Amino acid sequence: MDLRFQFVLDSFQNDVNFTQLCAQYGISTKCGYKWKERFLKEGRDGLLDKKRTPKNSPAKIAEETILEIIKIKNNKKFWGAKKILELYKAKFPDRRPPNRSTVERILKKAGLLEKKKN
Numbered sequence: 001m002d003l004r005f006q007f008v009l010d011s012f013q014n015d016v017n018f019t020q021l022c023a024q025y026g027i028s029t030k031c032g033y034k035w036k037e038r039f040l041k042e043g044r045d046g047l048l049d050k051k052r053t054p055k056n057s058p059a060k061i062a063e064e065t066i067l068e069i070i071k072i073k074n075n076k077k078f079w080g081a082k083k084i085l086e087l088y089k090a091k092f093p094d095r096r097p098p099n100r101s102t103v104e105r106i107l108k109k110a111g112l113l114e115k116k117k118n
Contacts, residue, residue, distance in 0.1 A: 004047040007032065008039045061098050066106055068092070073112045081107060 007025045010016060011032065022032040038046030068091070072084050079087075081103040089097050098106075107113040 004035055005039075005044060008036055008047065011036050061102060061106070065095065065098060069098075069103055069106050070110050070112065073107055073110075081113075 003025070007021070007027070010021055011018060018032060019029055022029045025032070027035075035047060040046075065088075069084060069088060072087055072091075073079065076084065076087070081100050084107075085097060085100050085103050088103075104113060
């Protein structure tokens, strides 16, 4: 962060070529402008790394859906994701069902999915 702060301070000097300054610090001009803009908006805290995780996920599965899928699997031990999904759709027609691959992922994370025998 001290290097970023030094870069921003150097970028405010009048006799500095911004592109050459970025090259001197080993960053792209796009990154240089980003740091300078963040510094102007947020001060020194703006130079810290930002989280890259999205603020929300439109495809996120509701906890109640996950619990219902696990409950169905516990009642039907030998069923796979496809049959579990069909039963879920029949049981909850008003809810938006997850994809089959999502059901597989849920079962795998819960340790309820056995590997296929070759």
